[in-house]
Amino acid sequence: MATAIKDGTKVWQRRERGAQFATWAVYLVGVAIFVYCWDLISERTIWAFALDAPAQAADLAARMVPPDWNSIHGLWRPIWDTLNIATLGTVMAIVVALPIAYCAAQNTTPSTAFVRPLALFLIVSSRSINSLIWALMLVTIIGPGVLAGILSIGLRSIGFCAKLLYEAIEEIDESQVEAVRATGASGAQVTAYGIVPQVLPAFAGISVFRWDINIRESTVLGLVGAGGIGLPLNSAITTLAWTQVSLILLVIIATVVVSEWVSAKVRHAII
Amino acid sequence: MSIASAPHRHWKKPPLIKSAWLRWSLGLGAAIYLALAFGTTEINWTRVWEGIPRGAKFFAAFFPPDFVTRWSEIAEGIAESLWMTVVATVIGIALSIPVGIGAARNIAPAPIYYICRGILAVSRSFQEIILAIFFVKLFGFGPFAGVVTLAFATIGFYGKLLAEDIEDMDPAQAEAVRSTGAGWLQWLNYGVQPQVMPRMIGLGLYRFDINFRESAVVGIVGGGGIGATLNTAFDRYEFDSAAAILLFIIAIVMAVEYSSGYLRRWVQ
Amino acid sequence: MLRIKGLSKRYRTGDLALKGIDLDVPDGQVMALIGPSGAGKSTVIRCINRLVEPTSGTVMLNDVEITTLGRGDLRRARQRMGMIFQEYALVERLSVMENVLSGRLGTVGFWRSFFRRFPQSDIDEAFRLLARVGLDHMADKRADELSGGQRQRVGICRALIQNPDLLLVDEPTASLDPKTSRQIMRLIKELCAERKLSAIINIHDVMLAQMFAERIVGLQLGAIVYDGPPDGLTAEALTTIYGEEDWSATIRKVDDETDHENIAAPELPSRHRLAGLT
Numbered sequence: 001m002a003t004a005i006k007d008g009t010k011v012w013q014r015r016e017r018g019a020q021f022a023t024w025a026v027y028l029v030g031v032a033i034f035v036y037c038w039d040l041i042s043e044r045t046i047w048a049f050a051l052d053a054p055a056q057a058a059d060l061a062a063r064m065v066p067p068d069w070n071s072i073h074g075l076w077r078p079i080w081d082t083l084n085i086a087t088l089g090t091v092m093a094i095v096v097a098l099p100i101a102y103c104a105a106q107n108t109t110p111s112t113a114f115v116r117p118l119a120l121f122l123i124v125s126s127r128s129i130n131s132l133i134w135a136l137m138l139v140t141i142i143g144p145g146v147l148a149g150i151l152s153i154g155l156r157s158i159g160f161c162a163k164l165l166y167e168a169i170e171e172i173d174e175s176q177v178e179a180v181r182a183t184g185a186s187g188a189q190v191t192a193y194g195i196v197p198q199v200l201p202a203f204a205g206i207s208v209f210r211w212d213i214n215i216r217e218s219t220v221l222g223l224v225g226a227g228g229i230g231l232p233l234n235s236a237i238t239t240l241a242w243t244q245v246s247l248i249l250l251v252i253i254a255t256v257v258v259s260e261w262v263s264a265k266v267r268h269a270i271i
Numbered sequence: 272m273s274i275a276s277a278p279h280r281h282w283k284k285p286p287l288i289k290s291a292w293l294r295w296s297l298g299l300g301a302a303i304y305l306a307l308a309f310g311t312t313e314i315n316w317t318r319v320w321e322g323i324p325r326g327a328k329f330f331a332a333f334f335p336p337d338f339v340t341r342w343s344e345i346a347e348g349i350a351e352s353l354w355m356t357v358v359a360t361v362i363g364i365a366l367s368i369p370v371g372i373g374a375a376r377n378i379a380p381a382p383i384y385y386i387c388r389g390i391l392a393v394s395r396s397f398q399e400i401i402l403a404i405f406f407v408k409l410f411g412f413g414p415f416a417g418v419v420t421l422a423f424a425t426i427g428f429y430g431k432l433l434a435e436d437i438e439d440m441d442p443a444q445a446e447a448v449r450s451t452g453a454g455w456l457q458w459l460n461y462g463v464q465p466q467v468m469p470r471m472i473g474l475g476l477y478r479f480d481i482n483f484r485e486s487a488v489v490g491i492v493g494g495g496g497i498g499a500t501l502n503t504a505f506d507r508y509e510f511d512s513a514a515a516i517l518l519f520i521i522a523i524v525m526a527v528e529y530s531s532g533y534l535r536r537w538v539q
Numbered sequence: 540m541l542r543i544k545g546l547s548k549r550y551r552t553g554d555l556a557l558k559g560i561d562l563d564v565p566d567g568q569v570m571a572l573i574g575p576s577g578a579g580k581s582t583v584i585r586c587i588n589r590l591v592e593p594t595s596g597t598v599m600l601n602d603v604e605i606t607t608l609g610r611g612d613l614r615r616a617r618q619r620m621g622m623i624f625q626e627y628a629l630v631e632r633l634s635v636m637e638n639v640l641s642g643r644l645g646t647v648g649f650w651r652s653f654f655r656r657f658p659q660s661d662i663d664e665a666f667r668l669l670a671r672v673g674l675d676h677m678a679d680k681r682a683d684e685l686s687g688g689q690r691q692r693v694g695i696c697r698a699l700i701q702n703p704d705l706l707l708v709d710e711p712t713a714s715l716d717p718k719t720s721r722q723i724m725r726l727i728k729e730l731c732a733e734r735k736l737s738a739i740i741n742i743h744d745v746m747l748a749q750m751f752a753e754r755i756v757g758l759q760l761g762a763i764v765y766d767g768p769p770d771g772l773t774a775e776a777l778t779t780i781y782g783e784e785d786w787s788a789t790i791r792k793v794d795d796e797t798d799h800e801n802i803a804a805p806e807l808p809s810r811h812r813l814a815g816l817t
Contacts, residue, residue: 011662012662012666014634041414041415041418042415045411045413060409084311128520128525129484129517130484130488133488133498133501136502140325141326142318145313145315145318146313146314216398249401252401443628444630444631446624447630448630449617451644451701452615452644452646453614456649457649457653468632
């Protein structure tokens with residue numbers, strides 16, 4: 001009891017004695033884990049280098065200004081590629097995610113024993129692996145270039161879109177589906193009239209949301225050779241052309257801000 | 272024969288976009304864009320063609336994956352990734368609490384609000400990998416640079432969501448606590464914290480999950496963790512070891528996701 | 540004694556919510572503040588403990604000038620004023636006990652309150668108050684498990700544990716059913732009598748105001764248009780406060796005051812008659 005009688009007066013504590021001990025134990029274990037992990041990391045860190053960071057940062061910042069505006073001409077093409085990687089990758093992801101989400105949702109899946117677990121596994125695998133790792137993989141398999149970028153963005157986004165989409169399908173109002181089924185509609189008709197209208201707004205929202213994320217992600221794929229603005233960024237960093245690096249970073253920020261603005265506008269228009 | 276001979280009324284599903292002009296120009300715009308995008312994308316098909324058998328080999332490497340040959344490196348990398356994730360999540364969340372409180376419009380004064388929103392914006396506009404490149408430059412190779420990267424990215428994510436949650440709280444409950452004469456910290460502890468806590472615990476676990484996934488990436492540019500091992504495996508075309516690492520990552524992400532769902536129910 | 544002089548409030552939107560209010564509330568008086576929505580009832584109450592900063596005017600509680608206090612002194616002044624809220628405003632995820640004890644926050648340091656180590660005297664008082672309102676067995680329940688009437692009683696305990704000189708009560712019955720409303724109002728009135736507390740009660744139910752308050756102040760568009768005893772609320776007075784309407788069903792005979800246990804008087808409107816029977 002959190003309320004106890006001690007020496008004739010009622011005493012109150014937030015938790016019962018056992019629960020209080022359990023809480024402290026959890027905190028203690030948490031702190032111990034943190035300290036242990038910190039210790040291991042600090043062992044592998046050369047603190048002389050790490051503590052030098054402020055001076056390094058100041059030095060780097062000094063080398064990065066002013067941005068080299070003349071090199072902007074070489075950037076239009078990579079920006080266009082970045083945009084294409086994000087957009088085409090998103091389109092591809094949506095097309096593939098639709099059937100997977102349909103199979104993964106509890107209320108629409110053709111078979112809970114076999115198809116649903118498989119769909120869920122596909123979703124988790126796609127989501128667990130960062131698009132940069134997908135890119136790393138695809139660059140070794142099909143060679144560097146924009147195609148590897150599009151595919152890696154697509155593969156990473158399938159899981160994301162399918163997960164949100166199947167959750168939306170599971171949250172639909174069952175009574176509307178029932179009403180359509182009661183008219184004697186076939187399975188496909190039930191989907192078209194009972195389910196699609198209910199998940200359409202969510203679907204559009206998810207696509208735009210993912211596109212916005214993909215713009216960010218596609219800016220870095222070039223670091224492993226998968227096309228886009230990451231390519232010139234990588235080469236500028238390796239050649240220590242810091243004024244170009246700062247220009248590219250500014251371009252990336254601008255792209256991200258614009259894409260965020262566009263996606264906010266579109267989502268606003270949909271909802 | 273219809274006796275009333277009423278004229279047949281045609282019905283067609285009204286289009287999604289009302290204005291015909293907008294509808295056509297959107298469609299046309301999309302078509303032009305797609306044509307341009309495909310037309311200008313340079314794809315080296317012979318290289319892709321060569322890649323297909325390599326892809327098949329990679330796929331075959333999953334059956335079975337090779338955990339043994341590079342076991343010590345894999346175990347090392349995974350462990351390092353986990354340490355990094357723990358440290359970065361804890362530090363990141365600890366730092367994002369003051370920033371998030373400062374970025375909540377309903378409780379922070381204007382100058383602090385703008386400063387904190389600025390911090391969040393900077394942290395959110397760069398990909399982890401770009402941050403990692405710079406932090407590796409500043410702090411040297413190794414897991415510490417990765418930790419700083421992930422912690423910094425956590426601030427942007429967690430601080431923003433915390434700020435939004437505080438902005439959405441029930442002001443009546445907070446006002447009631449203020450009316451008792453509570454101090455500012457007491458007011459936070461009694462009036463605000465109980466309202467945002469359950470959701471924030473769930474989001475903390477979610478961020479742990481994200482940080483683990485990202486820790487596999489920062490290694491590619493020298494930030495420590497499993498990413499470096501994975502990168503080497505791909506460079507050497509050791510697909511069976513790479514498959515093993517990928518399976519590890521998937522398994523851990525699944526485990527974290529499953530246990531976080533369980534923990535969240537427990538917290539509620 | 541509470542003394543308000545020339546209290547004005549202009550919101551940042553430009554709306555003038557209060558137009559120079561003068562009001563004295565002697566010790567031990569239970570006063571009802573009535574008026575249409577938007578008349579400024581809530582603003583008056585919130586200007587007294589400065590949850591809303593008044594634009595001009597002074598508020599004196601027992602010769603302490605509230606309007607000019609610094610932060611620390613304001614906290615101490617708030618401790619002297621208990622507030623009861625519309626929709627209860629309990630912190631829903633805290634337990635009943637924590638909610639009641641939050642009334643003592645002004646008197647304990649941050650770390651003590653953080654670890655929930657309140658002085659035993661506060662805990663004794665909390666149990667006494669909960670027993671007084673019939674909720675001592677609920678101490679460890681979470682606030683969102685309680686019914687509306689129970690929550691408002693917890694809200695009353697939170698206000699009273701502050702050991703206030705004045706109760707500020709903001710629409711205490713707005714989300715309660717008619718029977719619970721009467722019980723809550725009666726509880727507030729009894730507790731004020733027990734502790735010789737004065738109270739300002741915002742309420743839009745004129746019947747309840749007449750039944751439980753000894754003085755009625757009518758507010759319209761930020762100005763006081765009526766100030767007098769409950770039985771002085773004639774049709775003309777109500778018309779000045781609320782505007783033109785048929786008030787015959789609302790005006791109450793004074794002698795109903797004596798038999799408040801037997802509310803089902805035939806001339807009452809049906810809502811109240813039903814309430815008396817449930």
